[in-house]
Amino acid sequence: MTALRSLLFIPGNKENMLAKAAGLQPDVFVPDMEDSVNNAEKDNARKTIRSFLPKLAQTGVPIIPRVNSLDSGWLELDLAAVIGPDILGISIGKINGPQDIETVSDLLAESEQAAGLAVGTLQLIPWLESARAIVKCYEICTSSPRIIGVAFGAEDFTHDMSIERLEDDTEVAYARNVLCVAARAAHMTALDTPYFRFKDEAGLRVNSAAAKQVGFKGKFAIHPAQIDAINETFSPSKAEIEHARRVVAAFEAAETAGRGSTSLDGKVIDVPVVNRARAVLELADADV
Numbered sequence: 001m002t003a004l005r006s007l008l009f010i011p012g013n014k015e016n017m018l019a020k021a022a023g024l025q026p027d028v029f030v031p032d033m034e035d036s037v038n039n040a041e042k043d044n045a046r047k048t049i050r051s052f053l054p055k056l057a058q059t060g061v062p063i064i065p066r067v068n069s070l071d072s073g074w075l076e077l078d079l080a081a082v083i084g085p086d087i088l089g090i091s092i093g094k095i096n097g098p099q100d101i102e103t104v105s106d107l108l109a110e111s112e113q114a115a116g117l118a119v120g121t122l123q124l125i126p127w128l129e130s131a132r133a134i135v136k137c138y139e140i141c142t143s144s145p146r147i148i149g150v151a152f153g154a155e156d157f158t159h160d161m162s163i164e165r166l167e168d169d170t171e172v173a174y175a176r177n178v179l180c181v182a183a184r185a186a187h188m189t190a191l192d193t194p195y196f197r198f199k200d201e202a203g204l205r206v207n208s209a210a211a212k213q214v215g216f217k218g219k220f221a222i223h224p225a226q227i228d229a230i231n232e233t234f235s236p237s238k239a240e241i242e243h244a245r246r247v248v249a250a251f252e253a254a255e256t257a258g259r260g261s262t263s264l265d266g267k268v269i270d271v272p273v274v275n276r277a278r279a280v281l282e283l284a285d286a287d288v
Helices: 015-021 039-057 077-082 098-114 131-136 137-141 152-161 172-184 203-214 225-233 238-256 270-288
Strands: 008-011 028-032 089-092 122-130 149-152 189-192 218-221 260-263 267-269
Touching: 008 015, 008 152, 008 225, 028 039, 039 077, 077 089, 077 098, 098 122, 098 137, 098 189, 122 137, 131 152, 131 172, 137 149, 137 172, 137 270, 152 172, 172 189, 203 225, 218 225, 218 270, 238 260, 238 267, 238 270, 267 270
Parallel strands: 008 028, 008 218, 089 122, 122 149, 149 189, 189 218
Antiparallel strands: 260 267
16 A cells, blocks of 8 residues: 655656655655646646656656646646556546546546556546535545545635635635545545645644544645655654553453453543554554
Protein backbone atom coordinates (compact mmCIF):
# COMPACT_ATOMS: atom_id res chain seq x y z
CA MET A 1 0.00 0.00 0.00
CA THR A 2 1.44 3.36 -1.03
CA ALA A 3 1.76 5.85 1.81
CA LEU A 4 -0.34 8.93 1.12
CA ARG A 5 0.61 11.40 3.85
CA SER A 6 2.41 14.10 1.88
CA LEU A 7 1.68 14.64 -1.82
CA LEU A 8 3.88 17.37 -3.28
CA PHE A 9 2.58 19.51 -6.11
CA ILE A 10 5.23 20.55 -8.64
CA PRO A 11 4.21 23.03 -11.39
CA GLY A 12 4.72 21.06 -14.58
CA ASN A 13 6.14 23.94 -16.58
CA LYS A 14 8.92 24.71 -14.07
CA GLU A 15 12.04 22.74 -14.99
CA ASN A 16 13.97 24.04 -11.99
CA MET A 17 11.28 22.88 -9.56
CA LEU A 18 11.04 19.44 -11.16
CA ALA A 19 14.81 19.10 -11.01
CA LYS A 20 14.86 20.11 -7.34
CA ALA A 21 12.04 17.67 -6.55
CA ALA A 22 14.28 14.73 -7.40
CA GLY A 23 16.18 15.44 -4.18
CA LEU A 24 13.08 15.49 -1.98
CA GLN A 25 11.21 12.71 -0.18
CA PRO A 26 7.46 13.29 -0.02
CA ASP A 27 5.28 10.22 -0.11
CA VAL A 28 4.12 11.12 -3.63
CA PHE A 29 5.23 13.49 -6.39
CA VAL A 30 2.36 15.31 -8.12
CA PRO A 31 3.64 17.02 -11.29
CA ASP A 32 0.82 19.42 -12.05
CA MET A 33 -0.76 20.32 -15.38
CA GLU A 34 -3.89 21.89 -13.91
CA ASP A 35 -4.28 24.88 -11.58
CA SER A 36 -0.61 25.80 -11.15
CA VAL A 37 -0.13 26.07 -14.94
CA ASN A 38 -1.75 28.87 -16.94
CA ASN A 39 -3.47 28.07 -20.21
CA ALA A 40 -0.63 29.35 -22.38
CA GLU A 41 1.81 26.97 -20.64
CA LYS A 42 -0.23 23.75 -20.78
CA ASP A 43 1.65 22.26 -23.73
CA ASN A 44 5.00 23.22 -22.25
CA ALA A 45 3.99 21.55 -18.96
CA ARG A 46 3.16 18.31 -20.74
CA LYS A 47 6.49 18.21 -22.55
CA THR A 48 8.47 19.19 -19.46
CA ILE A 49 6.80 16.64 -17.19
CA ARG A 50 7.23 13.89 -19.76
CA SER A 51 10.96 14.61 -19.99
CA PHE A 52 11.37 14.54 -16.18
CA LEU A 53 9.31 11.44 -15.41
CA PRO A 54 12.20 8.95 -15.76
CA LYS A 55 14.41 11.00 -13.42
CA LEU A 56 11.66 11.34 -10.83
CA ALA A 57 10.89 7.63 -11.10
CA GLN A 58 14.50 6.79 -10.26
CA THR A 59 14.00 8.28 -6.78
CA GLY A 60 11.57 5.51 -5.88
CA VAL A 61 8.92 8.05 -4.87
CA PRO A 62 5.57 7.22 -6.53
CA ILE A 63 4.43 9.69 -9.19
CA ILE A 64 0.78 10.69 -9.61
CA PRO A 65 0.51 13.60 -12.07
CA ARG A 66 -2.50 15.88 -11.84
CA VAL A 67 -4.19 16.22 -15.21
CA ASN A 68 -6.78 18.72 -16.37
CA SER A 69 -10.48 18.05 -15.86
CA LEU A 70 -12.89 16.30 -18.20
CA ASP A 71 -14.44 19.55 -19.37
CA SER A 72 -11.13 21.33 -19.98
CA GLY A 73 -10.49 20.00 -23.47
CA TRP A 74 -6.92 19.05 -22.46
CA LEU A 75 -7.37 15.72 -20.70
CA GLU A 76 -6.57 13.45 -23.65
CA LEU A 77 -3.40 15.41 -24.41
CA ASP A 78 -2.39 15.24 -20.74
CA LEU A 79 -2.87 11.48 -20.63
CA ALA A 80 -0.89 10.96 -23.81
CA ALA A 81 1.99 12.89 -22.25
CA VAL A 82 2.28 11.01 -18.97
CA ILE A 83 0.78 7.53 -19.25
CA GLY A 84 3.48 4.91 -19.00
CA PRO A 85 5.42 2.70 -16.60
CA ASP A 86 6.93 5.62 -14.63
CA ILE A 87 3.68 6.69 -12.95
CA LEU A 88 1.48 5.08 -10.31
CA GLY A 89 -1.67 6.77 -11.55
CA ILE A 90 -3.24 10.16 -12.08
CA SER A 91 -5.04 12.78 -10.04
CA ILE A 92 -7.91 14.62 -11.69
CA GLY A 93 -9.95 17.59 -10.55
CA LYS A 94 -13.59 18.59 -10.73
CA ILE A 95 -15.14 15.14 -10.53
CA ASN A 96 -18.86 15.56 -9.92
CA GLY A 97 -20.25 12.05 -9.96
CA PRO A 98 -19.59 8.36 -10.65
CA GLN A 99 -20.26 8.86 -14.35
CA ASP A 100 -17.21 11.11 -14.52
CA ILE A 101 -15.10 8.35 -13.00
CA GLU A 102 -16.43 5.88 -15.56
CA THR A 103 -15.43 8.23 -18.39
CA VAL A 104 -11.98 8.83 -16.94
CA SER A 105 -11.46 5.10 -16.36
CA ASP A 106 -12.37 4.36 -19.98
CA LEU A 107 -9.87 6.97 -21.18
CA LEU A 108 -7.23 5.49 -18.89
CA ALA A 109 -7.90 2.02 -20.32
CA GLU A 110 -7.36 3.33 -23.86
CA SER A 111 -4.15 5.08 -22.78
CA GLU A 112 -2.90 1.99 -20.96
CA GLN A 113 -3.40 -0.15 -24.04
CA ALA A 114 -1.62 2.42 -26.21
CA ALA A 115 1.31 2.45 -23.77
CA GLY A 116 1.53 -1.32 -23.52
CA LEU A 117 0.22 -1.47 -19.96
CA ALA A 118 -2.37 -3.92 -18.69
CA VAL A 119 -5.79 -2.35 -18.35
CA GLY A 120 -6.36 -1.40 -14.72
CA THR A 121 -2.68 -0.82 -13.95
CA LEU A 122 -3.01 2.88 -13.16
CA GLN A 123 -4.66 4.19 -10.03
CA LEU A 124 -6.77 7.27 -9.52
CA ILE A 125 -7.19 10.12 -7.05
CA PRO A 126 -10.22 12.27 -7.91
CA TRP A 127 -10.72 15.75 -6.49
CA LEU A 128 -14.14 16.50 -5.03
CA GLU A 129 -14.61 20.24 -5.35
CA SER A 130 -18.30 21.01 -5.76
CA ALA A 131 -21.58 20.71 -3.90
CA ARG A 132 -22.68 17.96 -6.27
CA ALA A 133 -19.47 16.01 -5.66
CA ILE A 134 -19.99 16.11 -1.89
CA VAL A 135 -23.59 14.93 -2.28
CA LYS A 136 -22.35 12.07 -4.50
CA CYS A 137 -19.23 11.41 -2.45
CA TYR A 138 -19.75 7.76 -1.46
CA GLU A 139 -20.96 6.87 -4.95
CA ILE A 140 -17.78 8.40 -6.38
CA CYS A 141 -15.58 6.60 -3.87
CA THR A 142 -17.05 3.21 -4.78
CA SER A 143 -17.30 3.76 -8.54
CA SER A 144 -13.97 2.22 -9.59
CA PRO A 145 -11.34 -0.15 -8.18
CA ARG A 146 -8.73 2.27 -9.55
CA ILE A 147 -9.49 4.82 -6.82
CA ILE A 148 -7.01 4.76 -3.92
CA GLY A 149 -7.89 8.11 -2.39
CA VAL A 150 -10.17 11.11 -2.71
CA ALA A 151 -9.02 14.70 -2.34
CA PHE A 152 -11.00 17.65 -1.05
CA GLY A 153 -10.55 20.92 -2.96
CA ALA A 154 -11.63 23.73 -0.63
CA GLU A 155 -10.92 26.62 -2.99
CA ASP A 156 -13.12 25.37 -5.81
CA PHE A 157 -15.73 24.13 -3.35
CA THR A 158 -16.17 27.56 -1.76
CA HIS A 159 -16.29 29.11 -5.23
CA ASP A 160 -19.03 26.67 -6.23
CA MET A 161 -20.94 27.48 -3.05
CA SER A 162 -20.42 31.25 -3.49
CA ILE A 163 -19.11 31.55 0.04
CA GLU A 164 -16.02 33.19 1.50
CA ARG A 165 -12.95 31.07 2.17
CA LEU A 166 -12.14 31.41 5.89
CA GLU A 167 -8.92 30.78 7.78
CA ASP A 168 -10.53 28.50 10.36
CA ASP A 169 -12.21 26.22 7.77
CA THR A 170 -15.60 26.46 9.46
CA GLU A 171 -17.27 27.11 6.11
CA VAL A 172 -16.06 23.75 4.75
CA ALA A 173 -16.45 21.68 7.92
CA TYR A 174 -19.54 19.79 6.71
CA ALA A 175 -18.04 18.96 3.33
CA ARG A 176 -14.77 17.78 4.86
CA ASN A 177 -16.57 15.53 7.33
CA VAL A 178 -18.78 14.03 4.62
CA LEU A 179 -15.77 13.25 2.45
CA CYS A 180 -13.88 11.61 5.32
CA VAL A 181 -16.84 9.46 6.36
CA ALA A 182 -17.50 8.39 2.76
CA ALA A 183 -13.84 7.59 2.15
CA ARG A 184 -13.68 5.50 5.31
CA ALA A 185 -16.85 3.65 4.38
CA ALA A 186 -15.30 2.90 0.98
CA HIS A 187 -11.99 1.76 2.59
CA MET A 188 -9.85 4.42 0.99
CA THR A 189 -7.73 7.41 1.95
CA ALA A 190 -9.15 10.90 2.47
CA LEU A 191 -6.71 13.63 1.41
CA ASP A 192 -6.96 17.22 2.58
CA THR A 193 -6.81 20.43 0.60
CA PRO A 194 -3.47 22.31 0.50
CA TYR A 195 -2.51 24.91 3.09
CA PHE A 196 -1.54 27.94 1.04
CA ARG A 197 0.35 29.96 3.67
CA PHE A 198 3.47 27.94 2.93
CA LYS A 199 5.75 30.05 5.17
CA ASP A 200 3.55 29.48 8.23
CA GLU A 201 4.71 26.13 9.61
CA ALA A 202 2.86 26.56 12.90
CA GLY A 203 -0.36 27.26 11.05
CA LEU A 204 0.21 24.24 8.80
CA ARG A 205 0.65 21.98 11.82
CA VAL A 206 -2.55 23.26 13.42
CA ASN A 207 -4.44 22.92 10.13
CA SER A 208 -3.09 19.41 9.51
CA ALA A 209 -3.87 18.26 13.05
CA ALA A 210 -7.46 19.46 12.66
CA ALA A 211 -7.69 17.57 9.36
CA LYS A 212 -6.33 14.41 10.98
CA GLN A 213 -8.89 14.71 13.77
CA VAL A 214 -11.83 14.50 11.35
CA GLY A 215 -10.41 11.56 9.39
CA PHE A 216 -8.01 12.84 6.74
CA LYS A 217 -4.96 10.62 6.37
CA GLY A 218 -2.80 12.92 4.26
CA LYS A 219 -2.49 16.36 2.72
CA PHE A 220 -1.26 17.97 -0.47
CA ALA A 221 1.82 20.16 -0.15
CA ILE A 222 2.48 23.19 -2.34
CA HIS A 223 6.04 23.75 -1.14
CA PRO A 224 8.88 21.38 -0.15
CA ALA A 225 9.09 23.09 3.27
CA GLN A 226 5.68 21.60 4.11
CA ILE A 227 6.65 17.95 3.65
CA ASP A 228 8.14 17.22 7.08
CA ALA A 229 5.33 18.88 9.03
CA ILE A 230 2.70 16.99 7.05
CA ASN A 231 4.47 13.65 7.40
CA GLU A 232 4.93 14.15 11.13
CA THR A 233 1.31 15.15 11.68
CA PHE A 234 -0.16 12.23 9.76
CA SER A 235 2.14 9.70 11.45
CA PRO A 236 1.63 8.51 15.03
CA SER A 237 3.67 10.57 17.50
CA LYS A 238 5.96 8.93 20.07
CA ALA A 239 3.40 9.78 22.75
CA GLU A 240 0.57 8.20 20.72
CA ILE A 241 2.62 5.06 20.11
CA GLU A 242 3.58 4.69 23.76
CA HIS A 243 0.00 5.22 24.90
CA ALA A 244 -1.24 2.67 22.37
CA ARG A 245 1.26 0.11 23.67
CA ARG A 246 0.11 0.68 27.24
CA VAL A 247 -3.54 0.31 26.19
CA VAL A 248 -2.86 -2.98 24.41
CA ALA A 249 -0.79 -4.31 27.30
CA ALA A 250 -3.47 -3.40 29.84
CA PHE A 251 -6.22 -4.99 27.78
CA GLU A 252 -4.27 -8.18 27.13
CA ALA A 253 -3.57 -8.49 30.85
CA ALA A 254 -7.28 -8.09 31.52
CA GLU A 255 -8.11 -10.76 28.92
CA THR A 256 -5.65 -13.15 30.57
CA ALA A 257 -7.47 -12.55 33.83
CA GLY A 258 -10.79 -13.36 32.13
CA ARG A 259 -12.12 -9.79 31.90
CA GLY A 260 -13.48 -8.07 28.78
CA SER A 261 -12.46 -4.58 29.82
CA THR A 262 -10.15 -2.72 32.17
CA SER A 263 -9.02 0.82 32.88
CA LEU A 264 -5.93 2.90 32.28
CA ASP A 265 -5.25 6.39 33.61
CA GLY A 266 -8.81 6.58 34.88
CA LYS A 267 -10.41 5.68 31.54
CA VAL A 268 -12.21 2.51 30.49
CA ILE A 269 -10.34 0.25 28.06
CA ASP A 270 -12.67 -2.00 26.09
CA VAL A 271 -12.67 -3.60 22.63
CA PRO A 272 -13.20 -0.44 20.50
CA VAL A 273 -10.48 1.39 22.45
CA VAL A 274 -7.95 -1.41 22.08
CA ASN A 275 -8.78 -1.81 18.39
CA ARG A 276 -8.02 1.88 17.90
CA ALA A 277 -4.73 1.47 19.76
CA ARG A 278 -3.76 -1.52 17.64
CA ALA A 279 -4.50 0.50 14.49
CA VAL A 280 -2.09 3.17 15.74
CA LEU A 281 0.62 0.56 16.23
CA GLU A 282 0.01 -0.92 12.77
CA LEU A 283 0.34 2.53 11.23
CA ALA A 284 3.52 3.15 13.19
CA ASP A 285 4.99 -0.14 11.95
CA ALA A 286 4.09 0.77 8.38
CA ASP A 287 5.94 4.08 8.70
CA VAL A 288 9.17 2.40 9.79
